[in-house]
Every structure is written in structure tokens, then in C-alpha cells.
Amino acid sequence: MVDQAQKEFRTRDLLYSIALWFLSWLIPDPQLHYRREYKFKKRDLFYLSAVLVFPLIWPDPHIHHLMVLAGIHGILALGLTLFLGYAGQISLGQAAFFGVGAYTTAVLTTRYGLPSFLAFWASAIMAAIFALLIGKPLLKLKGYFLALATLGFGEIFLVLVRENASLTGGVIGIFNIPFFSFAGFTFDTYLKQYYLIWGVLTGLVLFSKNLVRSKMGRACLAVASSEEGASALGIDVAWIKLGVFTVGAAFAGLAGSLFASVMSTANPETFSLNLSVLIVMMVVLGGMGNLYGPIAGAIFLTVLIDRLSRYQEYSLPLYGVILILLLIFFPDGIGTRLRVRLIYLISYFGRKKRREKVNL
Amino acid sequence: MFLRLEEITKQYGGVQALNGISLQVERGTIKGVMGPNGAGKSTLFHLISGMEKPDSGSIWFKKKEITGRPLHEIARLGVGRTFQTLQIFGNMTVVENVMTGMHMRIRGGILSSGLSLPWTREDEKRAMREAKEMLEQFGLFGRWKWFASQLAYGEQRRLEIVRALAAKPDLLLLDEPAAGLTYPEAKQLAENLARLKENGLTLLLIEHHMGLVMEIADEVAVLNKGELIAEGPPEVVKKDPSVIEAYMVRK
DSSP states (O other): OHHHHHHOOOHHHHHHHHHHHHHHHHSOOTTGGGOOOSSOOHHHHHHHHHHHHHHHHSOOHHHHHHHHHHHHHHHHHHHHHIIIIISOOOOSOHHHHHHHHHHHHHHHHHTSOOOHHHHHHHHHHHHHHHHHHHHHHHTTSOHHHHHHHHHHHHHHHHHHHHHOHHHHOTTTOBOOOOOOEETTEEOOSHHHHHHHHHHHHHHHHHHHHHHHHSHHHHHHHHHHHOHHHHHTTTOOHHHHHHHHHHHHHHHHHHHHHHHHHHHSOBOGGGGSHHHHHHHHHHHHHHOSSOSHHHHHHHHHHHHHHHHHGGGGGGHHHHHHHHHHHHHHHOTTOTTTSHHHHHHHHHHHHHHHHHHHHHTO | OOEEEEEEEEEETTEEEEEEEEEEEOTTOEEEEEOSTTSSHHHHHHHHHTSSOOSEEEEEETTEEOTTOOHHHHHHHTEEEOOSSOOOOTTSBHHHHHHHHTGGGSOOOHHHHHTTOHHHHHHHHHHHHHHHHHHHHTTOGGGTTSBGGGSOHHHHHHHHHHHHHHTOOSEEEEESTTTTOOHHHHHHHHHHHHHHHHTTOEEEEEOSOHHHHHHHOSEEEEEETTEEEEEEOHHHHHHOHHHIIIIIIOO
């Protein structure tokens, strides 16, 4: 009976296969990072050109601004996914490093008049130094304890920012941070900022891609899989964790710096626990163990929150329901199993008809 | 002396796991460690490889004291090991598992890897080529693109040995390499181990599989209840009354 169903060919099947073929090079496949050829794929070029063309075919400043935010969230999520998705450790303190970056830029540009291009790099270094100091003791912890400890660090950072009013402006924060400028070119419109943010994000994706493909990426995956097995091969587990944590923090520092120069303001409200949880959500929802997943998650959540805000008091319950549904139907994240899920959906109706016909 | 243990003692709570064990392993030989369950064989391996610290006594490897040093430092000195419970990296492909074994021999840190500098790229390519060659030697080449978790149990055991060998160790500790293998697989393993010995590797292996140890080991040490009860060439140890009493007759 099954043979009968397989032999039968319908023109509709051709349509399905065309759709599947198109999807197959559009959407990341489940285990993207395990394929480690040193070359660009059509998919990468497709994403790159989509990023380049998008604001031109949709010339709406509001959307541009939204995508600027999504890009900043994307950088944060990318930094966290190296730590969470690859090395398998959890951190709820990513927002604190974001804050370190933002305040470094704010203080350096407004108080000391440093060009924003230099402040940009200084922010990354500052966040990395913080991460090294914090990570050394904290990363001895594992699992829930590590989550709670990093959470504690985030809260301590917030208190420090609020109380040190002379340096950080206290609860009010710092205003009038100059726009990002480089070689006399100022990024003052949403469109220019869009290209700035997504350009930085592209660079960081390339960096992470190389990292993930190298011995460091393998060491991270090994640490996530079996710490004993990893150290029996001469991998210094503590150093690998610290290194990846620091890289993630440096990414967050860059994101913070960009945020400060794009929004022209830095205040403690932005770096609360909410942001940390949101970033973890982006990584989990977007898909772990995949570099494009967290960015997809960042875009999706940023746009979702923006769209839901028009429903005012219903926005939070709606947000919760949507997240729960997504986690039920996409347990590996929207960026990871999307292809498999869509193939399933597309072929679902075909299979259903056939099942009825064959009468098993 | 290549590897030397002096009066090693280890206690877990009130249980005396190892009691004053002294052992020596010569370079380029295969030494089998046998004993009934709970004799302290695995504990001995944990102490040598640095997963645990001995309560007293000292361990010397290549004229350096390695007592109580962390696992990865000892691994860097040239001690490789496999585990009784497999520690395969199931989230990586087979070839990547082997390349992870070459971690110490690939140049580059986080920044140079991230920026994909020429020398790291060169080393990566070399590592990939070498890993494929090693897989070919051990009959796993047909599976190089598979996920390690998809392999059959016997293949995973073999992969773990290949991965440990990829680090180019001087001393390899094998914790029950033949456990759960079928007869032909075990035979194949014995051949491979004999070939490794010819290449100058020193092996220390724990085994329940009597046949395998008797076949390839140059010397056998028998542990029982944390004490070393017999040591010597396999033929001699086989006839030792205390070994027969402890290991073979009383099950």
C-alpha cells in the first residue's frame, strides 16, 4: 500500500519540491556550524545583500530605527551565543557589559572630548577588562549557580551606576553624546546608522564564524560536551570559558558604545535585568549553536515588541503567549529547525490527502 | 624511569581505594592492570591523569613530579587517556573530534583564530588532513562527516582512542578499551594496540578481557581491594595462586 502511494506522481509535488529547493538555500540548516569549509556560501551572500538592500526597498525611518535597535540586540545576542550556545555556559550579566560599553563611550566623548571612533574601541576593551576580572572567580561556578552569580553582577553594576552620580550622572544618566563619526563622516540619520550597525554586525559575524571554525570553536564545543574529556586532551577548560566570556563581553561593549552614540543618551534603565533576559530569550528562541539564529531571534523579538506595543495593556500577555507557542513549536529555535519545520508544514497537506486515499 | 608511582594512597570517605601502590612502567612497553570490580584500577588511572589527587605518595613522569597537577597540564606533558564511560563529543562530527585532540598542536589563540590569520588557517588545514589520515588508519574514514553521537558503540570506543592519539601522547592510559566490543572488534583493537607499541608508544591499560591483556601485555599488575597482589609477565601472573584466588575462581 505504501508503495502505491510513492509511485503516484502529481504535478503538485513538483511545486512542493521547487518550494523546498528555494528554502534549502535561504534558511540555515539545522547544524550550520558543523560545516566548516573555508568559503562563503550562496546563503551568506544572500543574507548580506538582503541586509544591504532592505532599507532601500523599505524607506520608512521608523523601520530603519527599529532595525538599528534589532542590530544592536543582534550584536549582544551574537556575543552571548558564543558563550551560551557554543561553550554551554549561561550568563545573565550581558546587559551589564552593554552598560559598561555605553558609559565608557558616554564619559569619554562628553567629558574628555575623545572622538567616538576611539571611544568605540575603548568600550570594547573596557568591557573585556571587566569580564576578565569578573569571570575569573565567577566561571568556577556551573549551571544555575553561574546564572545567579552573573545576575548578581548585573544588579551590582546597576547600583554602582545609580550611586556614582558624579561619574555616570546617576539615575538621570548622560545626555548629548555625539553621533558616531569617522573621518569627518557623521552617522546622523537612521539610514546611516542602519548601515553603521549592520556593518559592525557583519564584521562581528565574520569574526565569530572564523572563531567557531577554528580550534577555539572546537574547544568550546568540547567544553560544552564533556569538561573531563576536553581537559584530558590538554584543553584548559577554565581559560576557554574565560576567553569566550571575555569575547562575548567585548561584543556587548561594542553594542553599548553604538547604542550610546545612536541614542545620544546613556541611563541605567536600559541596562536592567530585563535586557539580560531578553538577550537570553533571543539566543534561545533564535537557536543555539548557530550564528544566524540569535540574529534572527533579535530581529524577531525587537519587531514583535514594537508591534505589540500598540495593544497597550494586552501587549505583555500577548507577548508571553507568543513566546510559549514558539517554544512549543520551535523547540530548537526559529533559526535552527525552521527548514525542517517548514518542510514538514509544506508536505503536511500532501501527506494528509495521500493518507486518506491510501486508506492504511 | 618513564612512569613511576611511589606508595600511592587514596581514600574515599572510609573506603581505602588504594593502599601503598608502587608501580613502574618502562618506555615502549604495554602494561596491563587487572583486578576484580572495586579493586582500585580506575582510581589509579584518575590519580595518574590528574583527575584526582592522591592522599599520599608521589607520581613521576619523565623525571618530573606530576602529583596533584591538573588534568590538562598532565595532558600537555604527554599523558593521553580514554575513559571507562565514554567522553565522546557528541555535538561534533567524527573528524572534528579528532581535530580537537590536536588542540595542543595547533597554533593560535582567540584573536588570531577570530581574524583567521595565515598560520592558524594553515595549521587548521594540516590538522584536517592529519585527522583524516588517522581515521583511515583506524577504519573510521567512511564516517568522518557523521556526528560522533551517531556512531555505534564500538566505533565510539575506537574514536576515543584515535582522539587521544591525535594529541601525540608519550603515554596512553586506556580504561577498559574492549568493554562492550564484539570478539572481532576486540581482536582488531589488539592488533591496533600492538602496532602502536611498535611505533614507540607506551600503553597502560585496564582490562577485564583476560584474553586481550594476556595477548598483548608485556607485564601485568593485578590489584585487589586496593593492594598490589602480583606483578610480572602474563604467564607468571596467570599461575600466581593469590591471583587465581582473588580474580579467577572467586567470582
